[in-house]
Amino acid sequence: MTDTLQPETSPVTRTLPRGHITADVLKDAGITFVIALLLFGSIVGLRTDTVNGVLVLIPQFGKALALATAVAVGRLLLDVFIWRRMTDGRTFASLIPSALPVLKVAGAVGVTFGLALYSIPGFRASLVAGAGSGHPALGAITDLITFACESTFLVIAAMSIVRAARLVIGQTPDEAVGQGILRRFTADFGREFPIALLLIALALPMLTAGPSQRYAIDTATQILIYVMLGWGLNIVVGLAGLLDLGYVAFYAVGAYTYALISTQFGWSFWVCLPLAGFFAALWGITLGFPVLRLRGDYLAIVTMAFGEIIRIVLLNWQSLTGGPNGINRIPKLTFFGLPFERTGDGTFASVFGLKFDPLHRMVFLYYVILALALLTNFITLRLRRLPIGRAWEALREDEIACRSVGINTVTTKLTAFAIGAMFGGFAGSFFAARQGFISPESFTFMESALVLAIVVLGGLGSQLGVVIAAVILIGSAERFRDLEDFRMLIFGLSMVLVMIWRPRGLMSGRTPSAFLNARKNISGSFVKEGRG
């Protein structure tokens, strides 16, 4: 190709002497490094502390060196990519045209290898030793970096597996394969990323080990509850366009259904689960009827009131719900009849000949909520392709047009409320079975707002967006727990920033529910409607 078509820029770049152009940049970075080292060396490198009442000096030169390196690298990157301080306005990349592909591959391999290394707890511990013991904010930041590195590595690994599997069965990405390793890797992102996420979710209990395992699985379970709630609410808000600020009411109905039935009648979780969904759906319809004529802000206010009514009833109906004391000793989930107990016959551990480990129960809970969430997703995706799902979306778009194509808007709205509420009820009964104790405190307006935030942040109607938003919002709230109230500040700030950068949510594209010829994704930039 190169012997027939000479790139226009190559003669120019080839004839220019290399080296002295980057020398400026390198010199600049070097000076920055020295200054930073001087500053950090005195402030961070020599730390004074009192040990047993005696003032001691703790040298931390490694940390100072790391910080100075970070500053210098940052300066270098700014020079090259932002300020473009090249002698004649050319970019860094144009200086090394022949080496670029090699550099890119090396970079990709380096990043992956680095992430992998960083994901090994021992290695990481030596790298960030001491950092976590300082201010909680510092600990939270290193935690966050750890989390980001680990998850990036996991995603890259899982996507590689998916791609490899597709190549083995003879499928190639059908979108045009671009230039460059990153673009080639993400060529079929929309299809491969969800599968990669699913692989990670399935393998998660195996991926974690050691003391952090319990915490990781517990956090993941928490996140999945919100993913499920987000998917349920996505039917109401994302697909049908009915702004519901009282979704937590259905979550509460589901939770109390399981709690009451299991404590009063001793029915098992698997019997109560459909009942919880049924009752929540019934309440969804009950809420749906009075709000049929309402839209937008008015609907939001009434649904919010509905959520509060349910909570206040739970709080005051002492004889049934125990009021503010809640319901205690809710039977825990069993492995299809086999309890996760330390002692006794017929427990999960004894039947399978295992040593008792509280982890068994947690892993089982994790897989139960994963299965429930996937069921929610599966049903939603199926419904979207059926006339009812398309009617929901049409309802979101234009109610009058809906009527003019013969859609019964009453039943359409009610089914959206009912099915959305049903999944909320499922999640609620799981929540009750997991906690073993519920009280009205768990079902405040904040919860509704959080679930709605997940749906909006993810992008209305996007299933994948809900997952990403739930991981970010719930995951970061967990990670930043040390920061106490400040995390709400960060939470709010990040929401504002995301809404400025991506006003339609993280995943703003909409996949059409039907295709005539070729499947085609519509990018988010076409989301805004142009009239006329």
Add this chain to the structure above:
Amino acid sequence: MKPLLTVRGVETYYGAIRALKGVDIDVFEGEIVTMIGSNGAGKTTLMNTVCGDPRARSGRIVFDGRDITAMPTHEIMRLSIAQSPEGRRIFPRMTVYENLLMGALLGPGDDASIKEDLATVFGLFPVLERRQGQRGGTLSGGEQQMLAIGRALMGRPKLLLLDEPSLGLAPLIVRQIFSVIRDLNRTQGLTVFLVEQNAFHALKLAHRGYVMVNGQITMSGPAAELLARDDIKAAYLEGGVHA
């Protein structure tokens, strides 16, 4: 000729305001009937009343031998009335193809007939076929109007209600759309009730016409006769011929 739509003494209110003051119209099978009138005369209100939203407070509306005065909107539409509402009202975030599928909800619904109807619509408006994977909201105004009519036709209507299809469109596009309506009427015998402000084009297209002023029918008759009348020319055509 058999009357397809009969409206007798219909009165419609918006709160205390009487928007329609006893309207009588007939639409016979195979006809194109137009209703002209100025802004706020009640044309759109009449069309919406036929569809049951808002509901007539008094009077009777009969379609194809059935009294539809008190029927819910979606059931009226399922009697094979298709409406292309004012302002087009396509589904902006859904693709052209999905929009057309929404229209097919009123039709027989099996894959074969949907395919057949799609081919018909794409034959009438070839631009829709080229744009079938595109979001409705990204179409131009004329294309959106074509989509709105196409969506209405997907339900194999006996009666097509068109509310101001010329609204905000270039004269060339208006002519194109009107010629499609004429063809549909001639080749397939489709009955059309057309509400228009563009009186000249509407009367040129239609067999018969009604003139509405302040919620009442003030004139009716064959379209050609109405077009020739001086008072109509003065009131709606302002003496000149609109392109």
